[in-house]
Amino acid sequence: MFKKVLIANRGEIAVRVIATLRRMGVASVAVHSEADRFAPHVRLADEAVCVGPAPVAESYLDIDAILAAVRETGAEAVHPGYGFLSENPEFAAALQREGVAFIGPRPEHMRAFSLKHTAREIAEKSGVPLLPGSPLIVDLDDAMTQAGEIGYPVIIKASAGGGGRGMKVARDEEDLSVALATARSEAGAAFGDDAVYIEKYLEKPRHIEIQVVGDGRGGSVHLGERDWSLQRRHQKVWEEANSPALNDEERARIGEICARAVADLGYSGAGTIEFLYEDGNFYFIEMNTRLQVEHPVTEAITGIDLVHEQIRVASGAGLSVTQDEVRFEGHAIECRINAEDPRTFVPSPGTITHFHTPGGLGIRVDSGVYSGYKIPPYYDSLIGKLIVHGRNRVECMMRLRRALDEFVVDGINTTLPLFRDLVGNIDIANGDYDIHWLENYLAAKD
Ligand code: ADP
Numbered sequence: 001m002f003k004k005v006l007i008a009n010r011g012e013i014a015v016r017v018i019a020t021l022r023r024m025g026v027a028s029v030a031v032h033s034e035a036d037r038f039a040p041h042v043r044l045a046d047e048a049v050c051v052g053p054a055p056v057a058e059s060y061l062d063i064d065a066i067l068a069a070v071r072e073t074g075a076e077a078v079h080p081g082y083g084f085l086s087e088n089p090e091f092a093a094a095l096q097r098e099g100v101a102f103i104g105p106r107p108e109h110m111r112a113f114s115l116k117h118t119a120r121e122i123a124e125k126s127g128v129p130l131l132p133g134s135p136l137i138v139d140l141d142d143a144m145t146q147a148g149e150i151g152y153p154v155i156i157k158a159s160a161g162g163g164g165r166g167m168k169v170a171r172d173e174e175d176l177s178v179a180l181a182t183a184r185s186e187a188g189a190a191f192g193d194d195a196v197y198i199e200k201y202l203e204k205p206r207h208i209e210i211q212v213v214g215d216g217r218g219g220s221v222h223l224g225e226r227d228w229s230l231q232r233r234h235q236k237v238w239e240e241a242n243s244p245a246l247n248d249e250e251r252a253r254i255g256e257i258c259a260r261a262v263a264d265l266g267y268s269g270a271g272t273i274e275f276l277y278e279d280g281n282f283y284f285i286e287m288n289t290r291l292q293v294e295h296p297v298t299e300a301i302t303g304i305d306l307v308h309e310q311i312r313v314a315s316g317a318g319l320s321v322t323q324d325e326v327r328f329e330g331h332a333i334e335c336r337i338n339a340e341d342p343r344t345f346v347p348s349p350g351t352i353t354h355f356h357t358p359g360g361l362g363i364r365v366d367s368g369v370y371s372g373y374k375i376p377p378y379y380d381s382l383i384g385k386l387i388v389h390g391r392n393r394v395e396c397m398m399r400l401r402r403a404l405d406e407f408v409v410d411g412i413n414t415t416l417p418l419f420r421d422l423v424g425n426i427d428i429a430n431g432d433y434d435i436h437w438l439e440n441y442l443a444a445k446d
Helices: 011-024 040-044 063-073 089-098 107-114 116-125 140-150 173-191 248-265 295-302 306-315 393-406 416-422 426-430 437-445
Strands: 004-007 027-033 047-052 077-079 154-158 167-170 196-200 206-215 220-232 235-241 268-278 281-288 331-338 354-356 363-367 382-390 408-410
Touching (some): 011 040, 011 363, 027 040, 063 089, 089 107, 107 281, 116 196, 116 281, 140 154, 140 173, 167 173, 206 248, 206 306, 220 248, 220 295, 248 268, 295 363, 295 382, 331 393, 382 393
Antiparallel strands (some): 154 167, 206 220, 206 268, 235 331, 268 281
C-alpha cells in the first residue's frame, strides 16, 4: 500500500479523500492556491504545498506545479478528486512517467471516454444499449440526412461536451440549422473543439447512472444506480439511490451489462456509466472516468468506501468486494449545498458567519467550510453535501426534512431553502419526476 498520497484538489472532496487516507493509515498531502491558505483541506492534511496564485490555470490546473509538489513531498500516488485534472489523460500520463500512481483509470481509457462519440462506439461494441445517433456531423446537409433518419426531435451534442454545454434540441428541420450553428459555436468556445453529433431527443426520461469499479485485471463490480433526474440546466441538484423508478430485476440487468463492459475493457478504478431511462429502456449517453460528487449515496446504501476501493485498485491490491458480497440496503438522498441564491442561482461568495451541521443516525455532511471561513470567489460554488440514509425512502425523506431544518449556514446565500421546499413536495415524495420536473417547477414559481 502507498505510504503517502497527494490530493490534487480542494474543497469538500479533498477533505473527504483525506478522511479515507487517514483511516487507512496513509499520509496525506494537500495542495492549495494562495487564496486557499485557510481552507479546511489544508488544515486537515499531514502536509500542504502552495502550488500558485488563485486562478485555477495557475494552481489547481497547473500540471507542472502539481508535479513539483509530488516530487517535493515524495508522494507515491495522486488522487485527483473530481473536476480539475481528474479527467485529464496528459496529467495521468505525466505521473506515469514519474513513476507515480494516478488514482484513476489508465490514460487511454480516459482519452477514449472524454469524447462522447468515441464513448458511444465503445459502448456499442461492449453491448451497452444506446440511443439512435449519428457519427460526427460534416455539414448542414449531412445533419439534415442524419436527423431525418433518426427522426425528430433530435439533440445536437458536442462530442467534447460537459457541464451541459454545447447541446441544442431541434424539433423539426427548420430548427436544425440554428441548433447546429449554436451547438458548434458554443462547443468551439467552451472546449476548443466544435465537433458535434446528433442523437434522438427523449421527451420525458429520467437520468440514471450506474457506479462501477474495475480492478484493471478483468475484474469489476457494479454498485447499483443513482438517479439525478432532479436537475437544472443539465446540472445535478438532488441525487438518490436507489432510483424510485427501477425494480430489482432492472437494476441487476443493467448493472451486469455495465460491470461486464468495464471488466472486458480492463478498466481500472471508479467510473460512472450514464443513461437516460424511459419506458423501461436504458440508453447510454456517456461515461465519467472518475469519482463523482454524488458518490456518497452509493456508499450509504452499499456500505462500501469508494475512495478506499479506488486507492486499493491503484496500488495493485485489487477490489475488497466481489459482486456477490454487494448488498443494497435502504435509501439515500444527497442535496448539493451551493453558495448561491436559491432563486436565481447566482454565486454568493463571502464569509460564513455561522456553520452548524445536522447529525445523528443516517446523516452525513461532507463539507469544505467552517464558521468564520471566507469563501473565495474563484472556485465552484459547492460548499458541502448533505447525505441522508434511511431503511426505506419514506424514512430517508423524514430524516432529510429534519436534517435540513437543523442545517444553519449564516452570512451567505445557499441552496438550503430550495431543498426545504422540495422535501415537502408531493411529486418528490412520490418519486414522480423526470429531467424537466425541476425547471418546470422553478419556472412556475417565478
Ligand atoms: P454533459 O456531459 O454536458 O453533462 P450529458 O450527455 O451527460 O451532458 O447530458 C446531460 C443532460 O442533458 C441529461 O441529464 C439530459 O437532461 C440532457 N440530455 C442529454 N442527452 C439527451 C437526449 N438524447 N434526450 C433528452 N435529454 C438529453
